[in-house]
Amino acid sequence: MIAEKVLFLVLDGISDRPCEALNGQTPLSAARTPVLDRLAAEGVCGIMDTVAPGIRPGSDTSHLALLGYPPQDYYTGRGPLEAEGTSIHMTAGMIGFRCNFATVGGDGLITDRRAGRISGTGPLSEAIREGVDLSALGVGFRFESGAGHRAALALTGEGLGDAVSSNDPKKEGARPLTIQACSDDPADEKTARACNEFIRQSAEILARHPLNAQRLEEGLPPANLLLIRGAGKMGAFPPFQERYGLSGSVISAATLISGIGKVVGLEHIPVPGTTGSVDSDLDAKVKATLGELERKDFVLMNIKGADEAGHDGKAIEKRDFIEVIDAALEPLLALSDTLIVICADHSTPCSVRDHSADPVPVVIRGPGVRVDPTVRFDEVSCAQGGLNRIRGCDIMPIILDLINKSHKYGA
């Protein structure tokens, strides 16, 4: 039998390094994961450098690599991808950015880059849309909330460049930076001016917003500053269906991933109750994915919460959420005619609180797979598997070959 459908599940940032809080185990190896282990036992396992050995990937570059769009050829910055994951459609000349709702103290130092992992920022974004005016600079904008503390900004207007820096110092206890043009090009200078003005005006609006007054009353960090990064223009992506002959959908609460899916031509299927965090409704997500597999050849599904726990340095929370993921994946075991591919997009070690270049575990289970002796889905067990060590850009060719859709190289 040959599989006709492909479920590509990315467990965002699930892999890790040994954690003190877990007696030297990783959250994945410490977690009880009967479903993932059974898939490992019935499949072929390996480890994967999603971009290349020693390269610490962002979720943007890693997902592009996993889908077979090498970031060195296709990546034009995170901003436009993040924007496309919201209702913003990036057209020629627009410059996209990823934004964080953050907290800055009275002394001007950032106290939380994620404003206490705020959610429900819709009213804040609406106030920013209504109140910020960049017309004196000859610039318009779109601004939309994403999942959690995330948002996307797109600047519109004549003569805007995308070579600008970020105001995000990437750590707490530091001052927000001034956005600078990275060249003498007046277009980059215009963008930098517009960004700094946008940040200034939005901070004034956020400072007097009732939702922040309420957060202060409740002892929560106010979302009183926007951190802006990842400037870029939209790139050109050959459609997934033309490239691989597969129709596809993307299921992800994280706007970056739904944006990447959309720009390569996957249909984004929103699932109510999914949040991109550890409180996400994973049963609903799995149900929606199974429904999509009835209609489409390929479904990309992303589960984000373990990455957040890694960024927050919470090893026990990460382990516990991995067990929640595992329970939610139980219905996948019945998919006998579907190729199931499960991996991470990068490691997010709790000790680093950011992504690392440590390779990620990968399992492929389904018809035609040469089953190897690995019976556990974790970083070390998978390293013994039959896929050995591959790169992210290898995974689509391997998938296509297993479903008999690869092109012969040679005559």
Ligand SMILES: O=C(O)[C@H](O)COP(=O)(O)O
């Ligand atoms: O969660 C995300 O969107 C990123 O992976 C990390 O970004 P942050 O550090 O700005 O939250």
Ligand SMILES: [Mg+2]
């Ligand atoms: Mg990621």
